[in-house]
Amino acid sequence: MHRALLLVLLSFTLAACTPTVQHGPLLQKPAPGDAHVFAGAMVFDSRAAAFVGPKDVYTAGPRIVAVLDAGAPAPAAGAQAVRHDVSGRYLLPGLVDAHVHVIGSGAAPWDQVDVPAEDNLESYLRAGITTVFDLGGMGNELEHLAEQTESGAILGPRIYHAHLHITAPGGHPIPLVSELSPFPINMLVPYAVPQVAAAEDIPGVLDDAIAAQADYIKVVYDRMPTDAPRLSLELLTELVAQAHQRGKKVVAHIGSAQNAVEAAEAGVDLLAHGVYRTPVSQAQARRIAKTGTPMIFTTVVWDTVAAHGNRTWRPSTLDRLFVAEEQYRNLSEIPDDAPETLQVLTLETARNQRLWVPNIKTLHAAGVPLWVGTDSSLPGNYPGASLLRELELLTNAGIPPAQVLQAATLRPAEWIDADPMFGVIEPGASADLIVTAANPLDDLETLHRPRHILARGRLTAPVIAGGEKPPVDADAPPKTPAAPAPPAEQKSAPAE
Numbered sequence: 001m002h003r004a005l006l007l008v009l010l011s012f013t014l015a016a017c018t019p020t021v022q023h024g025p026l027l028q029k030p031a032p033g034d035a036h037v038f039a040g041a042m043v044f045d046s047r048a049a050a051f052v053g054p055k056d057v058y059t060a061g062p063r064i065v066a067v068l069d070a071g072a073p074a075p076a077a078g079a080q081a082v083r084h085d086v087s088g089r090y091l092l093p094g095l096v097d098a099h100v101h102v103i104g105s106g107a108a109p110w111d112q113v114d115v116p117a118e119d120n121l122e123s124y125l126r127a128g129i130t131t132v133f134d135l136g137g138m139g140n141e142l143e144h145l146a147e148q149t150e151s152g153a154i155l156g157p158r159i160y161h162a163h164l165h166i167t168a169p170g171g172h173p174i175p176l177v178s179e180l181s182p183f184p185i186n187m188l189v190p191y192a193v194p195q196v197a198a199a200e201d202i203p204g205v206l207d208d209a210i211a212a213q214a215d216y217i218k219v220v221y222d223r224m225p226t227d228a229p230r231l232s233l234e235l236l237t238e239l240v241a242q243a244h245q246r247g248k249k250v251v252a253h254i255g256s257a258q259n260a261v262e263a264a265e266a267g268v269d270l271l272a273h274g275v276y277r278t279p280v281s282q283a284q285a286r287r288i289a290k291t292g293t294p295m296i297f298t299t300v301v302w303d304t305v306a307a308h309g310n311r312t313w314r315p316s317t318l319d320r321l322f323v324a325e326e327q328y329r330n331l332s333e334i335p336d337d338a339p340e341t342l343q344v345l346t347l348e349t350a351r352n353q354r355l356w357v358p359n360i361k362t363l364h365a366a367g368v369p370l371w372v373g374t375d376s377s378l379p380g381n382y383p384g385a386s387l388l389r390e391l392e393l394l395t396n397a398g399i400p401p402a403q404v405l406q407a408a409t410l411r412p413a414e415w416i417d418a419d420p421m422f423g424v425i426e427p428g429a430s431a432d433l434i435v436t437a438a439n440p441l442d443d444l445e446t447l448h449r450p451r452h453i454l455a456r457g458r459l460t461a462p463v464i465a466g467g468e469k470p471p472v473d474a475d476a477p478p479k480t481p482a483a484p485a486p487p488a489e490q491k492s493a494p495a496e
Ligand SMILES: [Zn+2]
Pocket: 099, 100, 101, 135, 136, 375
């Protein structure tokens, strides 16, 4: 059967057999064309990885139009701007989650909960994530969502996307997805996933990805489970060469240090995970660094998988703020009759947990650019909440917060576009801004309580820990009221 037909069948079957979660009130949709001035804040210069200022930042419609020293005369474009006095506060570019799957519930697979992509997109935005890189899904469906967030028809971040993962016959993600999908979808999975057995298969899978409007190509160069088939290095190298000839960058899912070295040296443009299942030596880290290929460690997803293996996973306060109860109600315990592949994967990942901080330190010391991404929405790993946690995991592993913020803003923007139009606070750039009460370089948790979030010029309601009303004109409450009170400094913050 033709693959496209199978995929349509698969998505209809999924939609038909899964209940839909009803979420709380949506964010307000401010009118496009709004103009704002954020006056007097210290501004994160993502190129210098430092705060500068104080500055007045003017936006008009979807763009930043001026960045001036605080108190300088307003530019002509700023005459009608809504003024936000944010002196003493901190302004940074909207964040980038560089590894997501915007379609998915994050619920236990055996629950079959359906969460509309719109809800996930809203959660990213509420965490200050104004751009996401989707690293594997139905390309045309993702393109449609990208167009809808671009036009403002739905609220959400800017979306770049791949098409489906390209893999070896029977390789990841076929074993896992087959085992976790209900009948009859599980029977269709092996036919739906693009697979390369020989060089002559490569043009066809690239044709399909390009026809599905993929911004880049996603390939798997790992064994998951560890006895699953994997592409040969020769086929990976050929696929990368042909993708580059056709103007597409290649993103590779890797697992071991050897996978990472080989993929980077084969010309892969981005490593979609860190080295999560073997130690990485200094020599290997230097070889990866020499290629300049960035790596998205996604510690948060491995931590989540390990917690499933250890039977210690519980929803965090942040998770409860971002998603509905249905999405985590049956995740605290993997049932004994859960698929064997999942049981093995979670236990193996739990055993590998001790490797991750040393690997991050070794890779960072060698100069491998480590980006920030989450692999949300895998079970227990939720949009928005997961990125805020990943920022902390990377800084706890020893990467300076300024570099982590640069990796979550400028770096992916430069990768997708040599002259980045997001990830920077500069005239002409997209009006994607976060205002925090404290300096995030001293206190990353301040990002849990953003004071304002602007996405392509639209003011949106952030999640505010503690259930208090957001301080600005958008007033959607958090999705669950069960959250601890905010710290005292937040309560006494000056009114704006
Ligand atoms: Zn992924």
